Amino acid sequence: MTADKVAERLKKKLPVPYIEWLPEKVRRNVGKWVDRKYHGYGIIEHISASGDRIFTVKVGTPPNFRLSTDTLKRFVDIADTLGIGGIKITRNGNLEILTDSLDKALKIKEEVEKMGFPVGGWGPTLWSVNSCTAFLTCTTAVVDAPSITKVLYDHLKPYFTGEVKLPAKLRINVSGCPSACGGFTTDINIVGHYGDAPTYDPEKVKLCLPKSAKALEMGHVPEVAEVCPTGAIKVFGKPDGTVGLEVIRPKCIACGRCRDVCDWIDFDQSKAGVAILIGGKASNTGKGPLPSIQVIPWIPAIPPDYKEIVAVVKKIIDVWRENAREGERIGDWVARIGMEQFYKMLNIPVTKWNKPVALTGEFGIRQFGPI
Amino acid sequence: MEVKQQRPLTVEEWAAEGMELLKYYEKGPWPSHVSELKKTKYPIEAYAAGLAARKTMWAAGSAKIRYVYTGFIARRTRDGKISELHFRVWQPSGYLYTTEKLRKLIEFAEKYGLGLIELAGQQGMMIISVRPEVADEAVDYLRDVVGTDVGATGDTIREIAACVGPALCEYALYDTLEARDKFLTHPKIYEWMSNQLFPFKFKAKFSGCPFDCTRAVHRADFGFIGVWEGAPEVDQELLGKKIEAGEVDPEKLAANCPSGAITWDKEKKELRIDGTRCKKSMHCIRAAFPAIKPGKNRKIAIVVGGHVKGRFGGKMGKPLAVVNSVEEAMDWVVKTVESWMEHMEKGVVKHKDRIGDFIMKVGFKKYVNEILGLKEVGKSSLHPSLRAGAVLDDEERKMYAAWASKIVEEVFGGRA
Numbered sequence: 118m119t120a121d122k123v124a125e126r127l128k129k130k131l132p133v134p135y136i137e138w139l140p141e142k143v144r145r146n147v148g149k150w151v152d153r154k155y156h157g158y159g160i161i162e163h164i165s166a167s168g169d170r171i172f173t174v175k176v177g178t179p180p181n182f183r184l185s186t187d188t189l190k191r192f193v194d195i196a197d198t199l200g201i202g203g204i205k206i207t208r209n210g211n212l213e214i215l216t217d218s219l220d221k222a223l224k225i226k227e228e229v230e231k232m233g234f235p236v237g238g239w240g241p242t243l244w245s246v247n248s249c250t251a252f253l254t255c256t257t258a259v260v261d262a263p264s265i266t267k268v269l270y271d272h273l274k275p276y277f278t279g280e281v282k283l284p285a286k287l288r289i290n291v292s293g294c295p296s297a298c299g300g301f302t303t304d305i306n307i308v309g310h311y312g313d314a315p316t317y318d319p320e321k322v323k324l325c326l327p328k329s330a331k332a333l334e335m336g337h338v339p340e341v342a343e344v345c346p347t348g349a350i351k352v353f354g355k356p357d358g359t360v361g362l363e364v365i366r367p368k369c370i371a372c373g374r375c376r377d378v379c380d381w382i383d384f385d386q387s388k389a390g391v392a393i394l395i396g397g398k399a400s401n402t403g404k405g406p407l408p409s410i411q412v413i414p415w416i417p418a419i420p421p422d423y424k425e426i427v428a429v430v431k432k433i434i435d436v437w438r439e440n441a442r443e444g445e446r447i448g449d450w451v452a453r454i455g456m457e458q459f460y461k462m463l464n465i466p467v468t469k470w471n472k473p474v475a476l477t478g479e480f481g482i483r484q485f486g487p488i
Numbered sequence: 489m490e491v492k493q494q495r496p497l498t499v500e501e502w503a504a505e506g507m508e509l510l511k512y513y514e515k516g517p518w519p520s521h522v523s524e525l526k527k528t529k530y531p532i533e534a535y536a537a538g539l540a541a542r543k544t545m546w547a548a549g550s551a552k553i554r555y556v557y558t559g560f561i562a563r564r565t566r567d568g569k570i571s572e573l574h575f576r577v578w579q580p581s582g583y584l585y586t587t588e589k590l591r592k593l594i595e596f597a598e599k600y601g602l603g604l605i606e607l608a609g610q611q612g613m614m615i616i617s618v619r620p621e622v623a624d625e626a627v628d629y630l631r632d633v634v635g636t637d638v639g640a641t642g643d644t645i646r647e648i649a650a651c652v653g654p655a656l657c658e659y660a661l662y663d664t665l666e667a668r669d670k671f672l673t674h675p676k677i678y679e680w681m682s683n684q685l686f687p688f689k690f691k692a693k694f695s696g697c698p699f700d701c702t703r704a705v706h707r708a709d710f711g712f713i714g715v716w717e718g719a720p721e722v723d724q725e726l727l728g729k730k731i732e733a734g735e736v737d738p739e740k741l742a743a744n745c746p747s748g749a750i751t752w753d754k755e756k757k758e759l760r761i762d763g764t765r766c767k768k769s770m771h772c773i774r775a776a777f778p779a780i781k782p783g784k785n786r787k788i789a790i791v792v793g794g795h796v797k798g799r800f801g802g803k804m805g806k807p808l809a810v811v812n813s814v815e816e817a818m819d820w821v822v823k824t825v826e827s828w829m830e831h832m833e834k835g836v837v838k839h840k841d842r843i844g845d846f847i848m849k850v851g852f853k854k855y856v857n858e859i860l861g862l863k864e865v866g867k868s869s870l871h872p873s874l875r876a877g878a879v880l881d882d883e884e885r886k887m888y889a890a891w892a893s894k895i896v897e898e899v900f901g902g903r904a
Contacts, residue, residue: 124555126555126556127555128682129637129682130636130637131637131673132578132580132581132635132637133580133581133672133673134666134669135582135584135655135665135666135668137580138584138586138589139586140584140587143584143655147655148654148660150657150658150660153658163657177519179520179524180521181521181606182606183521183525183605183606184524185525185603186597186598186604187603188527189594193587193591193594196587202586202588203585204585205584206579206583206585206607206608207608208612208702208703210606212607215656235517249610250606252535252538252544252545254574255544255546256544256548256563258538261538264513267513267516267521267522268513270516271516274518292876295875295876296796297796297876298610298797299610300703300706301802301874302703310877312880313879313880343839344839344840370877370878370879371878372877374799386543388880399703399704399707400699400700401698401767401768401770402699404746405746406700406706408706408871408874411876414878415880415884415885416889416891417889417892421509421539424896424900424903427899428892428895428896428899429892429895432899466891468884468887470878476869476871477870478869479767479869480705481700481713481804481805482713482789482807484791484868485789485807485810485866486866486867487763487764487765487767488715488716488717488768488787
């Protein structure tokens with residue numbers, strides 16, 4: 118291959134237009150959908166003006182949405198034999214198998230369940246527990262999100278399938294570190310963190326610092342210090358001409374950004390745990406989009422069963438189920454009763470890390486006023 | 489002086505304990521990631537060791553692929569013994585695949601990879617582990633045979649998400665899929681996406697309606713959300729039928745409207761919606777569709793500066809404009825990105841400042857008026873910096889641990 122041909126790689130080959138990736142039956146109904154019906158919590162029927170119908174079966178996937186090609190092939194086979202030759206992947210890594218009759222949809226459900234995969238996740242159910250990769254791949258993870266996700270799913274499966282009803286939609290995110298890859302718009306957000314200021318190996322951390330203090334005199338700020346939002350990382354020239362690093366604990370907020378850019382910033386794993394944030398949502402329903410807020414600064418994360426995390430999540434769901442009105446997501450409910458009331462219900466101790474927050478104003482498109 | 493012996497952080501040291509721990513996750517009613525991984529060539533010992541040591545074994549690795557400057561991630565374990573390389577792969581708009589295309593991706597993962605696919609990473613792309621020694625060949629196969637490409641990592645145009653939109657949703661108020669296609673192939677965006685020239689990542693999201701399935705309000709530097717002007721459209725006759733059939737309770741519909749915009753005229757059997765009050769919550773539409781539908785005059789609301797990661801914590805998006813098409817906003821996107829890059833050269837924007845951080849630094853008003861040459865519309869709401877974490881002293885840590893123990897007691901009757 119000539120160099121010129123290889124250089125073409127600089128022009129990305131994008132999967133456009135999307136229409137070419139669509140199964141035939143979807144392709145001819147684009148923009149024609151006029152009605153929908155739910156069949157239980159895991160099957161939706163879409164009705165087209167053309168008279169065509171498509172039934173979508175939503176399948177829950179393993180933590181971090183990782184599938185072996187063996188398993189994925191079996192789903193693809195099902196989509197061919199019982200479906201219309203199409204699969205949709207959701208933003209939360211669920212698999213949706215498309216077909217054209219309710220009978221076939223129910224058959225797909227049966228086949229998928231035989232494989233050990235659950236069907237559900239629409240309406241007032243648990244839509245997904247979204248997990249980052251953590252110890253599977255990530256360099257900054259503090260706790261292992263996939264194993265936490267697995268135990269949560271094992272305990273919460275009836276909420277996904279709809280066997281146990283919830284007041285409204287519920288989404289849970291598990292992130293292994295304060296980068297919180299899953300974002301702040303989930304109902305329950307579980308985020309791993311150090312619970313303390315970082316430590317560092319004085320020798321190895323030098324890999325993240327300039328060799329000579331002269332660089333500092335020239336005005337260079339090493340990235341590990343530059344990324345700190347609170348100025349808690351001090352770098353200084355030592356008398357021997359090398360560069361030293363110090364973490365100023367009272368300034369630190371344990372955000373982990375220094376660790377994102379330097380693998381040799383460390384932490385004491387005996388103090389690692391998770392924070393719980395609640396009330397986030399992106400949808401404009403109810404009180405509109407809301408960010409999730411930290412209500413429990415730290416609880417321990419102890420594998421394999423993570424009992425503390427499971428118990429606290431179950432407790433939050435229980436209290437919500439008992440007290441919310443129909444259709445009220447956690448954020449809508451807490452906004453109505455007030456965060457202090459929520460703290461009282463769970464008897465949560467308050468420190469400066471979880472002071473109740475009253476959000477004023479609305480978010481998302483509501484900021485435009487009436488459109 | 490007492491010397492505390494620390495076990496070395498190597499896969500060898502911890503793998504045996506870890507593999508025992510992993511058995512726990514092969515049980516239980518939910519599909520297991522461990523069982524799936526064991527069917528592949530993924531180096532599960534590295535995962536197992538991390539779990540046992542309670543520390544990730546992975547550190548940054550390196551790889552070079554000719555003329556590919558973004559889209560793959562290299563890792564190695566801290567002991568240097570295991571390496572991993574994975575491709576982020578561009579998904580088609582809406583993430584809807586024919587089985588034929590999926591089979592090609594599966595073939596790809598088996599031929600060049602570990603037989604492992606992560607359906608959608610946190611950034612939205614499909615992630616396929618690749619064997620480093622065949623990575624170069626793999627790129628060509630992905631481009632020429634599958635018809636997609638290595639995606640994006642680092643400081644560039646990242647995954648641009650669109651909801652399923654008109655392909656499979658009744659609520660789509662504009663063609664989100666076409667919008668994403670056009671966005672990705674816009675000359676400037678297309679040029680930028682192959683290199684890493686930005687201060688940090690850039691994301692856009694296209695949601696067809698106010699349900700905002702792509703979470704454009706928070707997870708996008710530019711979020712495009714389908715809306716309509718005024719009140720939803722009511723088909724009184726069809727609504728009457730739904731009411732008679734007991735499918736819709738009009739009193740409840742009016743009482744539960746989050747905007748307080750609905751009145752039910754019992755006498756005339758007529759439902760009225762005040763368009764000047766409607767906040768587009770989708771409540772009545774969801775309950776009575778298709779008797780109540782979004783209004784006919786459709787628009788796209790743009791929010792700007794939302795993000796999760798960023799130096800000063802996560803942010804919700806701010807209101808920028810309501811437009812008729814995504815094209816109208818493309819100049820603003822380009823201007824914003826160029827200005828963001830210029831401000832890094834000036835030292836105002838630092839490496840790893842998102843567009844939201846940049847707007848915060850220059851001021852929203854100045855950004856809208858001077859950088860974009862627009863007038864502000866609406867009013868952006870304030871919120872505290874979105875973050876998680878705490879620096880606790882020993883007493884506080886004990887207090888929260890004791891509280892958690894009490895909850896464990898309540899829910900499970902104890903830890904055992």
